[in-house]
Amino acid sequence: MEWVVEVKGLVEEFNGRRALHDVIFHVGRSEFFEFLGSNGAGKTTTIRILLGLLELTLGKALILHGGYGY
Incomplete structure (x- = not known):
């Protein structure tokens, strides 16, 4: 599956x-994504x-194959 958010x-x-x-x-193309959590959870x-x-301090965040990481 092709990810649009990774x-x-x-x-x-x-x-x-x-x-x-x-x-x-x-999150894949044509998928719905719900971002839930308690107060202070990091949403x-x-x-x-x-x-x-x-x-970001560490990790990788990509949207439509662009993005950044450390």
């Missing part, structure tokens, strides 16, 4: 505190990384 091993830290730890998910942080608004 996230592997996403790690994000703020001031030495880990906000995301080893986040992994894929907004993950979306900001995917949009390029935050630099």
Whole structure:
């Protein structure tokens, strides 16, 4: 399957505190994806990384085969 969103091993830290730890998910073409979690779970942080608004600490985030990783 062709992935349009691919996230592997996403790690994000703020001031030495880990906000995301080893986040992994894929979204295929024509698939629906729902992003749920409790307050403070890292949903907004993950979306900001995917949009390029935050630099990720470690991992890979790709949208339509472009993206960045460390």
